[in-house]
Amino acid sequence: MTRINVINPWMGADEILAITEVIESGWIAQGPRVAEFETEFAVVMKAEYAVATSNCTSALHLALMVAGIGPGDDVVVPSLSFIATSNAPTYVGARSVFADVDPHTGNVTAATISEALTEATKAVIVVDQGGLPVDLGPIRALCDPLGIVVIEDAACGAGSTYRGRPVGAGAELTTWSFHQGTLLTTGEGGMLTTSNEQWAARARQLREHSMSVSAGIGGTNVLAPPEEYLEVGFNFTMTDLQAALGLIQLGRLSEIVRxxxxxxxxxxxxxxxVPGLRPVTDPSWGESNFQSYWVEVDPTAVADREAIMEALAVADISARRGVMAAHRQPAYWDVDTGDASLAMTEWLTDNTLILPLYHQLTEVDQDRVVAVLKTVAPVGEAIS
Structure with missing residues (x-):
């Protein structure tokens, strides 16, 4: 039997041709392909402005900076998320304050955020976890009157929808990932989208050492203009090689999601x-791209998660534990997050399992996965 992986990027001849054309052009760093990718991505995601970055973490970093978040500020984040969501506030000198999540979606809600707010809260980062759209409307209704900036971490969200629009379209700032594990991949890479022209302009400068003239523009001129460095910036640029992949992948996105x-x-x-397993499903307010397909495991009704993973491994099937809880990591052990309960975060991180799901997965592959799951599930009632 062939191995079944958890993820497997879908690429082919079109991506190879796109990369070849960039190499033959003689300009492979940030340049015209990046600009084109930004324009096309903004159109698809219904955003006013898009700024390509080296990864989603750098996009989060820039989002906090342009929003004016810094030392002395608190940023509410879900603990149930990849560590970058918690790290980004730390990069700008702010403090991450952890909020719990909804048991069915694994996303923060207006209620869980409200429990985590402090007098110093200046921003909230919400996550479309595994591609499942966060219920943004009630969160904006809570935060906007308080002057709290809402940043949507849509790292896994390309192709998901919220109330009929692309996720991220309703946030003041949204960040995206093009890592290998996402639907739309450039290997690495990220994007910041916003409706604020000034924020977009500053993010463009900050990502490139705050140069007054982009190297992507100046480098293509016969006589390059002089540049100034307006403030301390960063090296957060995307390459034209990556953007060329992104343009092809963007054209495939609807097919991948379907x-x-x-x-x-x-x-x-x-x-x-199958008793003891609750599969993730769409919420009432949107549709997921199912970047991750996870199931909740009830250890009282079925073998525990570790035993299930071992059984899958024996069948040469790769699975992953559920999303990590950042507050349990050594880097954040000493962070005081107040009295907000993180009970559901801990339950989900301990009792969820990510199953294989990718474009090339076949029905035969799925049958193999489910056959193993059925061998470790005794007769009983499924989680409701």
Missing amino acids: RRRQLAARYEELLAG
């Missing part, structure tokens, strides 16, 4: 009768 949702629906159908 296939993943088809596979997710089949998983849900196959797992409906």
Whole structure:
């Protein structure tokens, strides 16, 4: 039997050709392809401005900076998220304050954020965890009157929708990832989108050492103009090689989402009768791209998660533990997050399992995965 991985990027001849054309052009660093990718990405995501970055973490860093977040400020973040969500406030000298999540979506809510707010809260970072859209409307209704900036970490969200629009379209600042594990991948890379022209302009400068003239523009001129460095900036640029991949992948996005949702629906159908497992499903307010397909494991009704992972491994099937809880990591042990409960965060991080899901996954592959899950699930009632 062939191995079934958790993820597998979908690339082909078009991506190879796009990379070849960039190499032959003689300009592979940030340049015209990056500008084109920014324009096209903004159109698809219904954003006013898009700024390409080296990764989503750097986009989060820039988002906080342009929003004016710094030392002495608190930023509410979900603990149930990749560590970058918690790290970004630290980079600008602010403090991450952890909020709990909804048990069904794994996302923060207006209620869990409210419990984590402090007098020093200046921003909130919400996450579309695993591609599942966060319910942004009530969060904006809570934060906007308080002058709290809402940043949407849509690292996994490209192709997901919230109330009929792309996720991120309703946030003041949104950040995106193009890592290998996301639907739309450039290997590495990220994007910041916003409706604020000044924020976009400052992010463009900060990502490139705060140069007054972009190297991507000056480098293509016969006589390069002189540049100034307006403030201390960063090296957060994307390359034209990556952007060329991104343009092809962006054109594939709707097809990728359609296939993943088809596979997710089949998983849900196959797992409906398996006791002790609750598959992730769409919330009422949107549709997921199913960047990750996770199931909640009830250890009182089925073998525990570690035993299930071992059984899958024996069958040469790769799975992953659920999303980490940042507040449990040594880097954040000494952070005082007040009295807000993180009970659901801890439950989900301990009792969720990410199953294989990618464009090329076949029905035969899915049947293999589910067959193993059924061997470790005794007769009983599924989680409701």
